[in-house]
Amino acid sequence: MAKVRGAIVVDVEKCKGCGVCIPVCPTDVILLAKDVNSKGYTYCYMENPEACIACTNCAIVCPDGVISVYKIKVAG
Amino acid sequence: MDIKDIIKPENLVYTKTKNMTDKVLSYCPGCGHGTAHNITMEVLEDMGITHNTIGVAPVGCSVLAYEFMNIDMQQAAHGRAPAVATGIKRVWPEKYVFTYQGDGDLAAIGGNETLHACNRGENIVIIFVNNGIYGMTGGQMAPTTLQGMQTSTSPYGREIETMGSPLKMTELIAQLPGVHFVTRQAVHTPGAVRKAKKAIRKAFEIQKEKKGLAFVEIVSNCNSGWKMTPVESNIWMVDNMFPYFPMGDIKVDGKLVK
Numbered sequence: 418m419a420k421v422r423g424a425i426v427v428d429v430e431k432c433k434g435c436g437v438c439i440p441v442c443p444t445d446v447i448l449l450a451k452d453v454n455s456k457g458y459t460y461c462y463m464e465n466p467e468a469c470i471a472c473t474n475c476a477i478v479c480p481d482g483v484i485s486v487y488k489i490k491v492a493g
Numbered sequence: 494m495d496i497k498d499i500i501k502p503e504n505l506v507y508t509k510t511k512n513m514t515d516k517v518l519s520y521c522p523g524c525g526h527g528t529a530h531n532i533t534m535e536v537l538e539d540m541g542i543t544h545n546t547i548g549v550a551p552v553g554c555s556v557l558a559y560e561f562m563n564i565d566m567q568q569a570a571h572g573r574a575p576a577v578a579t580g581i582k583r584v585w586p587e588k589y590v591f592t593y594q595g596d597g598d599l600a601a602i603g604g605n606e607t608l609h610a611c612n613r614g615e616n617i618v619i620i621f622v623n624n625g626i627y628g629m630t631g632g633q634m635a636p637t638t639l640q641g642m643q644t645s646t647s648p649y650g651r652e653i654e655t656m657g658s659p660l661k662m663t664e665l666i667a668q669l670p671g672v673h674f675v676t677r678q679a680v681h682t683p684g685a686v687r688k689a690k691k692a693i694r695k696a697f698e699i700q701k702e703k704k705g706l707a708f709v710e711i712v713s714n715c716n717s718g719w720k721m722t723p724v725e726s727n728i729w730m731v732d733n734m735f736p737y738f739p740m741g742d743i744k745v746d747g748k749l750v751k
Binding site for chain 1: 498499500501504505509510520521523528680681682723727
């Protein structure tokens with residue numbers, strides 16, 4: 418069965434660190450960074466990239482639309 | 494496998510719609526307005542009516558909607574969006590016209606315009622974002638503020654005897670014969686966002702078929718006004734707003750279902 422791997426790209430400068438994406442991730446991929454962007458917001462990032470399944474939940478609930486989702490199928 | 498092998502243009506499955514501009518949204522972190530903007534614009538893109546749609550922006554937090562929605566927009570005076578939309582739709586009946594309003598705009602100062610536009614059955618879409626508070630002006634009590642809810646103008650909580658009950662605008666206008674489709678949705682979880690998007694799509698389809706007015710309420714959070722974190726405010730919304738403002742369709746195909 419083909420396995421799905423996903424990845425997200427966060428527009429760090431536009432992320433406001435609201436954290437709404439964190440509880441909706443079914444595989445606990447996302448966390449807020451310890452760093453801040455130029456506006457002083459902590460931004461979200463992939464803490465656990467191997468677990469991402471590209472479900473797009475985080476991107477759909479993101480109020481600021483800062484998350485883009487990529488998906489590939491891996492054999493095996 | 495390296496992340497760089499996944500992040501390639503051909504593997505992209507979701508990104509912000511081109512119908513939204515690149516400007517940073519002026520809303521507070523975690524505000525449901527951004528999500529409501531996104532899904533509305535996605536619906537226009539999906540239906541291929543981006544260049545044929547005129548939006549009417551209100552006064553309130555979403556006053557700058559015309560900066561973020563990359564479509565033709567018109568700013569209306571406070572509460573007057575349904576009246577302006579009526580004019581636009583009557584002059585240009587082939588255009589899709591929608592208003593995007595908050596609860597202070599639609600239920601308080603614009604209550605009259607909303608009721609009469611709905612009663613006339615204007616062939617427009619009204620998107621009503623209800624967060625139970627005046628967000629932009631500093632968290633004052635709105636008609637939709639819940640009983641006992643503390644705001645800057647009801648510091649001891651809303652008292653029904655002196656301040657009245659929270660106004661269920663959506664149920665109220667569902668009684669009017671000109672209104673074809675009335676629903677209440679939310680945008681706090683992926684499932685809710687998908688349902689809300691479907692409802693907005695249905696609303697625009699109704700306008701396409703010239704069946705009458707379609708009204709979509711989106712119950713949203715106001716974490717700054719409610720003085721909570723975004724995630725806490727979503728939980729508070731589910732626990733407190735949803736029992737009073739229950740989710741689901743209220744009127745479908747011109748018939749009350751609730």
